Amino acid sequence: MQFAEQAKKIYNKLVWTWNPGSEKESGDAIVKNILLHWFPNKISKGSLSWNYSFYLGTVSFVLFSILTVTGMILMFLYVPSVERAYSSVKDIEFVVAFGWLLRSVHRISAHLMVAVVFLHMVRVFLTGAYKNGTSVGSNRPVNWIVGIVLLLSTLLLSFTGYLLPWDQLAYWAITVGTNIASSAPVVGEKIRFFLLGGNTINQNALIRFYVLHVFFLPVLVLFLFLYHMWRIRKDGGLAIADHESLNQKPEKALPVKSKTYSLLGITNGTSVHVQTTMVNEEENTVSSVPHLIRRLWLVTLATTAATILLAILFTAPLEEAANPSVTPNPAKAPWYFLWLQEIVTDTTLKLGFITINGAFIGGIVLPTLLIALAVWWPYRDPSGTGSAGVWFSSERKKQNYAFIGICVVIIIFTVIGTFLRGPYWNFYWPWESWPTMPVKF
Amino acid sequence: MNHKNMKQKLEFVIKDKTIVSIVSIIFFIVTGYIVFNYMTPEWKMYQNEFQSVVEEKLGVDRAATVRGGLQQVYVKDLGVTDRCITCHMGMEWKGMENTENPYRSHPKEILVKHPISKFGCTPCHGGQGYATEMQSAHGFAPFWEEPLLGKELAEFYVVSNKKAMMQMNCNTCHRYQKETNGMDVINNAKQIINNKGCRACHIVNGRGGTVGPDLTYEGEKSAEQFNYERIKGFASMFTWHVTHFKNPKELVPETVMPSFGFSSSDAQSLALLVMSWKKAKLPIEYIPGNNFRDIPSSEESEKEERMKNGPGAFFVQRRCFVCHSVSSLGVEAAAQIGPDLALAVEDVQSRFGRTLDDFLMKPTGTMDVVLSTMIPLTKEERLEAIGKLRQAYELKKKERQSVVKNK
Known part of the structure; x- marks a missing residue:
């Protein structure tokens, strides 16, 4: 008995750096803990529904987790050196147990993550979910901006990963990508030099991209994600919860009926109110455990299964080893930048004496404008609080159409760049075959 | 909580649980498929068959010594990792000379000077040494430019000598020799180079005229560097060279290179020769006679x-x-x-x-x-x-x- 007590004391000494002075203090410690406050105790049925959020944020995070797990294993197998990178990927493909699957899952999840994060943003815009609703103290525009940074980080993560196999696809996609960056006025060349760690894509560029890909960017995404999730709670949950409360008669809830009921059992003093508008609790909410948890588990399972299935159906290609003297025809940027590459070609014009630099317009001006517009828009959006958390609110008709317009243009240009541009960036309809590229034998 | 509420909640719970079960079953099947695939690779079938062939020919005792699992030859000097012997298991076995491929042993004489441990497989035969499946290993796969230089390729290009293609790779090391045993196709091409005076216009191995392009490293070029507009049929670098040797003006109308009236087999030999002229980074002991120069007789x-x-x-x-x-x-x-x-x-x-x-x-x-x-x-x-x-x-x-x- 005494031994057990002693053991517990030692254990407490090792794991607790701080001994709460009162029960309130210990309660506060839990309330303030970011990790314990991703999920509410109770969740409204609207927030839980499939057709409001499509769980796209959850899917993004599941994909990020899959990428982290497969990526960590790949780090043991991949050698980030110009001499060995390609052959180490060949070894992953051919001799490492399940290596082909790891690489294929990693690649598919990366592509899916770019797409799903984008769709998540589309969902948030079309439901006006970046708008503050009725709940007190919410600041959803900030979370929208965090989301934009997360989208850009996702693109960068994928882009840096693109170079690592050191095959022709990697080498020339990065060539195209960094050449677009270099078209920025004055600092363009400097930016390219900074990205590549030199004037050519070589060992310096590879190690730069590698370190960014396996450490800095994932850590950035992880922290931003934690903050993103925490903010949802601080902003009063999903925007649909605000909307639901509008349609309900507010009932004066007794202070005892707090969501953090379980905590009250150990705290004295005022109950802990997380800023969530919840009325008619009994009818419209369910407990997060097990209902939300079950949903999340379901989404996780389905995403993982779908990813693996897709990875089997579309195995990751590995082209010829990188060869700076042979440009594949056509040389394309990663697919999510192809709408920019397409715009670059379409805006490269010669009008008399004036040459319009397409790379500058399509590669620098346009994306910068779009990002700036996205950051600014939540503050400009004139619609009322009633249109927060509703799909296609009639009050936001015009801006929804404009937004859909922009997205459709981006998607169309991406499709053209990906599927309809053949050798020499010539246009080919899907039913036209591309000229066959020569081979050695 | 009233009764109605309970029921409603239960409905979506049942739905969720059903979906979880369905997805789990899919997950289970997919996992099963992957594990099954892992347990039954193509090469395992070949290894099992090799064992039974050995058992039949050389007895149970010898069959027991057959090694299982992925096998590879690693040649550090050449930067070569060849996994061909995973299926071609009989390479150095005595008594397997008359078996069918992939179990047949390698002809002995050539291995005396070219031991597998020092040369691997692909430096001579071509193909993709990394690969562990036949199609990709033989190099007939997308994004692999060095196919197996064997019978299939010779048949595809209607080369009468079925062993001709491989001689291209022999010449990586033997390029500075005037004549090499067993390399009749390349020997023939080298003789043509001298007889027809190609050096009058072209630099070859550092010597020659400058009317035509320097051909010393012609083999370094990639397929994309040629113009195939006038080629009828399959566009490959080999076809280009063969057609060009037969009639240069057919491919490059403005060329001043004359047509020498080469036969198909001569043109093929010449194509293989010029394609063998690569910038090979070879350790000196791999060069016959340590001779790095083309010395005129x-x-x-x-x-x-x-x-x-x-x-x-x-x-x-x-x-x-x-x-x-x-x-x-x-x-x-x-x-x-x-x-x-x-x-x-x-x-x-x-x-x-x-x-x-x-x-x-x-x-x-x-x-x-x-x-x-x-x-x-x-x-x-x-x-x-x-x-x-x-x-x-x-x-x-x-x-x-x-x-x-x-x-």
Whole structure:
């Protein structure tokens, strides 16, 4: 008995750096803990529904987790050196147990993550979910901006990963990508030099991209994600919860009926109110455990299964080893930048004496404008609080159409760049075959 | 919580649980498929069969010594990792000479000087050493440029000698040898290079003329660097070279390279030879005789010396000899395209109806092109040429007379 007590004391000494002075203090410690406050105790049925959020944020995070797990294993197998990178990927493909699957899952999840994060943003815009609703103290525009940074980080993560196999696809996609960056006025060349760690894509560029890909960017995404999730709670949950409360008669809830009921059992003093508008609790909410948890588990399972299935159906290609003297025809940027590459070609014009630099317009001006517009828009959006958390609110008709317009243009240009541009960036309809590229034998 | 509520909640719970079960089953099936695939790779089938073949031929005891699992040859010096022996297990086994592939043992003689441990497989045979599945290992897969240089490829290109293709790779190490045992196709091509005087226009291994492109590292070029517009059929670098050797003007109308009328097999040999001229980074012990240079034979250098310093030196230095012989001055054309210039005095008169002097000052036709682009001559040089050609004609006439007298 005494031994057990002693053991517990030692254990407490090792794991607790701080001994709460009162029960309130210990309660506060839990309330303030970011990790314990991703999920509410109770969740409204609207927030839980499939057709409001499509769980796209959850899917993004599941994909990020899959990428982290497969990526960590790949780090043991991949050698980030110009001499060995390609052959180490060949070894992953051919001799490492399940290596082909790891690489294929990693690649598919990366592509899916770019797409799903984008769709998540589309969902948030079309439901006006970046708008503050009725709940007190919410600041959803900030979370929208965090989301934009997360989208850009996702693109960068994928882009840096693109170079690592050191095959022709990697080498020339990065060539195209960094050449677009270099078209920025004055600092363009400097930016390219900074990205590549030199004037050519070589060992310096590879190690730069590698370190960014396996450490800095994932850590950035992880922290931003934690903050993103925490903010949802601080902003009063999903925007649909605000909307639901509008349609309900507010009932004066007794202070005892707090969501953090379980905590009250150990705290004295005022109950802990997380800023969530919840009325008619009994009818419209369910407990997060097990209902939300079950949903999340379901989404996780389905995403993982779908990813693996897709990875089997579309195995990751590995082209010829990188060869700076042979440009594949056509040389394309990663697919999510192809709408920019397409715009670059379409805006490269010669009008008399004036040459319009397409790379500058399509590669620098346009994306910068779009990002700036996205950051600014939540503050400009004139619609009322009633249109927060509703799909296609009639009050936001015009801006929804404009937004859909922009997205459709981006998607169309991406499709053209990906599927309809053949050798020499010539246009080919899907039913036209591309000229066959020569081979050695 | 009232009763109605309970029921509603239960409904979506049942739905969720059903979906979880369905997805789990899919997950289970997919996992099963992956594990099954992992347990039954293609090479395992070959290894099992090899074991039974050994058992049948050499007995149970020997069969028990067959090693299982992925096998590879790693040659550090060449940077080669070849997993071919995972399926081709009988390579160094005695008593497997008459078995079918992939179990047959490798011909012995060649392995004496080319042990597998020092050479691997792909440096000679081509193919993709990394791969562990037949299709990709034999290199007939997308994004792999070095196919197995074997029977299939020879049949595809209608090369009569089924072992011809591989000789291209032999020549990576043997390129500076004039003749190598067992490399008849490449030997033939090397002989053509000397007989037809390719060096008159092209630099090969650091020696030769500059009329045509330097061919020393022609094999380094990639397929994309050629123009296939005029190629009928399959566009490959090999086809390009073969077609080009047969008739250069068919692919490059503006070329000055003459058609030598090579047969298909000669053109194929030459294509393999030029494609073998790569910048190989080889440890010195892999080069036969440690010889890194293409040394001309004494005969060759003697002839070269004679032409360069003899009475016809002018025509050699100005590279007229690429197309024209000047027989009476001891100049021998590299590629007999133009007429013998020893007879230019009467030849020009009969062909163009003009005197030699007049023609050389204001040439027409091919000579106009040649003299205005490739061999620019000053007025003094033209006069010198006319003088030398008259001299050559005089000598030729004397020659003729002596021939007549002797008769």
